[in-house]
Amino acid sequence: MVQQNFQRIKEHIEKICARIGRDPREIKILGASKGQSVEKILEAFEAGLKIFGENYVQEAEKKIKELKDYPIEWHFIGRLQTNKVKKALKLFSVIESLDRLELAYEIQKQAEKLDKEVSVFIEINVAKEKTKAGIFPEDLKKFIEEVLKLNRIKIKGFMSLPPLYKKETEETRPYFRKIKELFESFKPILGENFTELSMGTSRDYEIAIEEGATLVRIGEALFGKRNYI
Numbered sequence: 207m208v209q210q211n212f213q214r215i216k217e218h219i220e221k222i223c224a225r226i227g228r229d230p231r232e233i234k235i236l237g238a239s240k241g242q243s244v245e246k247i248l249e250a251f252e253a254g255l256k257i258f259g260e261n262y263v264q265e266a267e268k269k270i271k272e273l274k275d276y277p278i279e280w281h282f283i284g285r286l287q288t289n290k291v292k293k294a295l296k297l298f299s300v301i302e303s304l305d306r307l308e309l310a311y312e313i314q315k316q317a318e319k320l321d322k323e324v325s326v327f328i329e330i331n332v333a334k335e336k337t338k339a340g341i342f343p344e345d346l347k348k349f350i351e352e353v354l355k356l357n358r359i360k361i362k363g364f365m366s367l368p369p370l371y372k373k374e375t376e377e378t379r380p381y382f383r384k385i386k387e388l389f390e391s392f393k394p395i396l397g398e399n400f401t402e403l404s405m406g407t408s409r410d411y412e413i414a415i416e417e418g419a420t421l422v423r424i425g426e427a428l429f430g431k432r433n434y435i
Contacts, residue, residue, distance in 0.1 A: 208246050209253040211428050222415050233415060236281060238407070238425035240265070241432030244272050250428060251276055259283035259302065259423055263290040270297050283365070283423060285339050288312040295320055302327040302365045302404055305339040310353050317358035324358055327365040327404055330388065332381045335369060343388060350392065363402025363420070364389050375410045382406070382417035389418070
């Protein structure tokens with residue numbers, strides 16, 4: 207089932223790209239594997255999916271250890287607690303949810319100890335929702351200026367989760383458009399390695415791709431309902 211779902215999603219993305227004039231190779235699919243079994247992750251991997259995202263360090267650690275022999279690129283996509291940073295930096299290739307300076311300073315500190323550079327996406331709270339993490343658009347410039355002082359952190363992209371609408375996913379389009387505008391406006395500052403725009407999930411990835419996403423996070427449409435393990 208997972209393999210068929212993955213093929214269906216890939217074909218859908220190809221159709222979207224053909225319609226809007228984008229190269230489907232520009233779009234990366236991330237398997238949002240929170241609450242999913244190692245068996246399902248492996249099924250997706252064998253179908254051709256190479257990037258997976260986890261929300262919780264403890265849950266991810268078990269899976270990553272089991273799958274250590276597979277060339278999987280692991281992204282952390284949840285809210286990262288500062289006391290989990292050291293472990294997260296050992297497990298993940300990318301931290302997609304840099305959302306506060308306290309976290310940036312801890313990443314820098316632990317990266318120095320591990321003698322490594324850390325790829326991050328800055329999480330943007332585009333609708334300024336109180337229940338969500340992320341930097342407000344008007345605070346982004348100052349935040350980026352501070353993060354650029356930290357030599358172990360490499361800003362590779364932006365990530366955002368627009369408001370969730372029950373019925374009309376089209377209502378998310380203005381938010382995706384705003385994120386894309388922010389992305390383009392910071393490109394001159396962040397340089398050629400700043401290439402990724404992570405936005406769009408199972409329910410709205412079509413609109414996200416239309417508005418410029420380079421990475422879409424697909425969970426239920428790929429794996430089915432979560433089985434919390």
